[in-house]
Amino acid sequence: MQKNHAAIAMFFILLLSYVLNSIDRGLFSVLAIEVRDAMSLSLPQVGLASTMFTLGMGLAGIPTGYLLSSTSRKSVVLLGLFVFSVATLLTAYATGLADLLAYRFVSGLGEAMQVTALIAIGASYFYRNRALMTGVVSSFYGIGSFAGPMMTASLLSAYGWKMPFVVFGIGGIIAMAIVALCVRPWFSESRANEENASGGRKDGVDTRANDTIWNATTITLGLASICAGVAVFGFSGLYPTYLRSALGFSPQQAAWVMSAIGIGGFLGPVGGWLGDRVGHQKVLMAALPLAALSGGLSFTELERSVMLHAVVAVVFGIAVLSLLYANMSAIIIDSLGPARTAQTAGLFIASYYIPAAFAGYTLALLKEATNWTTAGVLQTSGFALIATILVIVAGTTRKPELSPVRT
Numbered sequence: 001m002q003k004n005h006a007a008i009a010m011f012f013i014l015l016l017s018y019v020l021n022s023i024d025r026g027l028f029s030v031l032a033i034e035v036r037d038a039m040s041l042s043l044p045q046v047g048l049a050s051t052m053f054t055l056g057m058g059l060a061g062i063p064t065g066y067l068l069s070s071t072s073r074k075s076v077v078l079l080g081l082f083v084f085s086v087a088t089l090l091t092a093y094a095t096g097l098a099d100l101l102a103y104r105f106v107s108g109l110g111e112a113m114q115v116t117a118l119i120a121i122g123a124s125y126f127y128r129n130r131a132l133m134t135g136v137v138s139s140f141y142g143i144g145s146f147a148g149p150m151m152t153a154s155l156l157s158a159y160g161w162k163m164p165f166v167v168f169g170i171g172g173i174i175a176m177a178i179v180a181l182c183v184r185p186w187f188s189e190s191r192a193n194e195e196n197a198s199g200g201r202k203d204g205v206d207t208r209a210n211d212t213i214w215n216a217t218t219i220t221l222g223l224a225s226i227c228a229g230v231a232v233f234g235f236s237g238l239y240p241t242y243l244r245s246a247l248g249f250s251p252q253q254a255a256w257v258m259s260a261i262g263i264g265g266f267l268g269p270v271g272g273w274l275g276d277r278v279g280h281q282k283v284l285m286a287a288l289p290l291a292a293l294s295g296g297l298s299f300t301e302l303e304r305s306v307m308l309h310a311v312v313a314v315v316f317g318i319a320v321l322s323l324l325y326a327n328m329s330a331i332i333i334d335s336l337g338p339a340r341t342a343q344t345a346g347l348f349i350a351s352y353y354i355p356a357a358f359a360g361y362t363l364a365l366l367k368e369a370t371n372w373t374t375a376g377v378l379q380t381s382g383f384a385l386i387a388t389i390l391v392i393v394a395g396t397t398r399k400p401e402l403s404p405v406r407t
Helices: 002-039 043-051 053-070 073-091 097-125 127-159 162-182 192-196 216-245 251-278 280-298 306-334 338-353 355-369 372-397
Strands: none
Touching (some): 002 043, 002 053, 002 073, 002 127, 002 216, 002 251, 043 053, 043 097, 043 216, 043 355, 053 073, 053 097, 053 355, 073 162, 097 127, 097 338, 127 162, 127 251, 127 306, 216 251, 216 280, 216 355, 306 338, 338 355, 355 372
């Protein structure tokens, strides 16, 4: 019992470090107009910069998964914290589009290392409740998403657009030192889930038939994850710009609405628990249509009401942070079996984030060709609905003997 308490405490420390990761992801979108004016960027250029970090996250995902199979997970967490913290700090000193994109890309590399290792640690030690653990990770992302925009807006108002990058970059270095001192290898390097697999069998069911990620079920789920990522990050990359430029919201008002998305993430453990109990596919069948509906509504005027936009943002946060993220990652992990947790966690990160790097750019192009509302509905709602169809198709390709068996 005492060991379990210690494990929970160490996981809590890792989760607190992840809050900085989530703040970093939303940092740029709140400051997009100031960065655009300071560097004389076009809307498509600032849209690309707002989501470029996801390219780094995606490209690092699968290599990080294999790296976790051969080296210390704690070391990967520390390396990830260092890389994205330094890149965030350097973003304050970018002078043009080229180095701005480079710093955003590198920050994504570090974020992917950290979150992939974090998911692998949680899913390995607490293997009986993988989706719940991923849901807990998502809820701490929600904390960062809630606190980050308001903190960013306050720093912007008091010190200018560069200071938030400096403050949160230094904060990441401090978090790295705390993780290094407090997290023990017996927890971070646990292989309990692989031992539980009993030589390729899960609760007496053979899971080795899907022995690589290149099987129909996993590939189809990966495509669904791609579509979900394009929908989510097109929204998060340019929604604050829409609020400020099209609806006339102040930076503080736009930040308040973005913080409301984080409130929706507080239910992450509930979303993960539901997935573990009723099935990840069933939860995704609710999450993706809900994301499509709330995401599309967000790009309408809603009477130019800050409160109405905040309410819809909470719903979007519940759909994405509390339901979608935990269960999309868990269903991909389940498609291959517990002995491949690190690799499938890496696949989820890659599929969710690589195409999302161009989501902001695509949404900006759609906006210039049509208008904000049409662009937002086409991308956010359209891709979320395509992901829904792909999850249904994945259910038909899953072999009966590979269906997860609950303990």
